[in-house]
Amino acid sequence: MDKRTVFEASVAGRQAIMPPPLDVPLAEMPEELKRSTPLALPELSELDVVRHFTRLSRKNFGVDSHFYPLGSCTMKYNPKIAEVAASHPGFTDLHPQLISCESYLKSCQGALRLIYEMEELLAEIGGLDAGCTQPMAGAHGELTGVLLIAAYHRDHGNKGRDTILVPDSAHGTNPASAAIAGFKVREVASTSCGIVDFEDFKKCLADDVAGVMLTCPNTHGLFEPHVAEMSALAHEAGALMYYDGANLNAIVGRARPGELGFDVMHYNLHKSFGTPHGMGGPGSGAIAVNALLAPYLPGPRVVKSGNNFVLEEPEKTIGPMTPFFGNFLVVVRAFAYLRALGGEGLKEVSKLAALNANYLLHRLKEEFPAAYEGLCMHECLLTAEKMEKESGISALDIAKALLDRGFHAPTVYFPLTVKEGLMIEPTETESRETLDAFCDAMMDIARLAKEDPDALHRAPETLPVGRLDEVKAARMLDCADLPESD
Numbered sequence: 001m002d003k004r005t006v007f008e009a010s011v012a013g014r015q016a017i018m019p020p021p022l023d024v025p026l027a028e029m030p031e032e033l034k035r036s037t038p039l040a041l042p043e044l045s046e047l048d049v050v051r052h053f054t055r056l057s058r059k060n061f062g063v064d065s066h067f068y069p070l071g072s073c074t075m076k077y078n079p080k081i082a083e084v085a086a087s088h089p090g091f092t093d094l095h096p097q098l099i100s101c102e103s104y105l106k107s108c109q110g111a112l113r114l115i116y117e118m119e120e121l122l123a124e125i126g127g128l129d130a131g132c133t134q135p136m137a138g139a140h141g142e143l144t145g146v147l148l149i150a151a152y153h154r155d156h157g158n159k160g161r162d163t164i165l166v167p168d169s170a171h172g173t174n175p176a177s178a179a180i181a182g183f184k185v186r187e188v189a190s191t192s193c194g195i196v197d198f199e200d201f202k203k204c205l206a207d208d209v210a211g212v213m214l215t216c217p218n219t220h221g222l223f224e225p226h227v228a229e230m231s232a233l234a235h236e237a238g239a240l241m242y243y244d245g246a247n248l249n250a251i252v253g254r255a256r257p258g259e260l261g262f263d264v265m266h267y268n269l270h271k272s273f274g275t276p277h278g279m280g281g282p283g284s285g286a287i288a289v290n291a292l293l294a295p296y297l298p299g300p301r302v303v304k305s306g307n308n309f310v311l312e313e314p315e316k317t318i319g320p321m322t323p324f325f326g327n328f329l330v331v332v333r334a335f336a337y338l339r340a341l342g343g344e345g346l347k348e349v350s351k352l353a354a355l356n357a358n359y360l361l362h363r364l365k366e367e368f369p370a371a372y373e374g375l376c377m378h379e380c381l382l383t384a385e386k387m388e389k390e391s392g393i394s395a396l397d398i399a400k401a402l403l404d405r406g407f408h409a410p411t412v413y414f415p416l417t418v419k420e421g422l423m424i425e426p427t428e429t430e431s432r433e434t435l436d437a438f439c440d441a442m443m444d445i446a447r448l449a450k451e452d453p454d455a456l457h458r459a460p461e462t463l464p465v466g467r468l469d470e471v472k473a474a475r476m477l478d479c480a481d482l483p484e485s486d
């Protein structure tokens, strides 16, 4: 049935399931609930179904099949040990309403203990005092954090603090979260070196500022050298510091946001700790806070009472951010990941993440110059601006040509501050051989840009579909009808 759809391949009477014998009394379906015509579902054998889905999955690029250097999104290897933990029936079969009454709580003590210990680990890694696993994505963690900052100021009678400072290099979710929480956003400029402009920061810091959101390393892949000074000045001015932890894998085990002066942060458990990011799958934007903000945390919280774990509302809670405890199985994966690596393993993560990114930067810089000078952290930001001017080969052409060579494209055209940007995040888990193969492919593309640029404009030529109109492709998912762009 290779080329046919499952509907075309359907043969009446074929089936893929072997239902177990009935072990409950047979109930008659009430007449009014019965369909008048049979449901038009394809009828296929088990083998047909398995082959259909396996064939579809091979058309995809994924972390389990391809190098996936999608900067800022950290599509790294997700250890299978974390999948084993997250598929344990003791976790997957738990009914969320078990937390609804005290007698049920006894039957989910293991899950509560995991949340409790995970929140302790998050606080430890962040150099902060308490963790919370509720938020379901990075952006949701940001919203939670900014609401905590608002609650703090309200509680302290700090009137007129209605503004959050956000650097122009920030991920778009930062200003969006601040705005959704009811704040005005004031943008802080970057310097030509790709870091926050410290002088502009000082100018922006007035007594209407409630908080500052910073990403460090920032979205240019650079560590902010003034981060501790910025924290100190913000605190002096009565503002709180928010750390966007999406790039935590660059510093994990080596520097702790709490010690850099941050009051609240989020983790992208689905970027840094064992769950791949993207495609709208479940995520977790767990947060951690210091003692100033702990009383306002979302409730209920898991606390220890003797040998038991019970639930408690924080004194001045902002209320729940999610029903139950967020995407629990993503939290289980992250817990397994952290426990499997341990403190020493996490230090290795940040070391190798930065080493691999700098290796790529070094091997590629002749043809693809760095957007900013110096060493990078966990990802390198290159630019094809010169190549585009000289041979008409854009970052998009390079991305498409990489697909033909068996590599997922890096992030392109982000951050917006860089022209023809290529943001490459190799992650800590790739081998030297894979990195070399990727660099060879990039160099081959650079050669073609000079010798035969048209070959690159035609890419991809080896995939099930050619170059698509990107805007239409996102709206018309049936690729049979997709127009190719010219």
Ligand SMILES: *Cc1c(COP(=O)(O)O)cnc(C)c1O
Residues within 6 Å of the ligand: 072, 073, 137, 138, 139, 140, 171, 173, 174, 215, 219, 244, 246, 247, 268, 283, 285
């Ligand atoms: C991914 C990312 C976010 C947002 O996280 P989501 O889980 O996608 O909502 C925020 N900031 C930075 C720097 C990121 O890379």
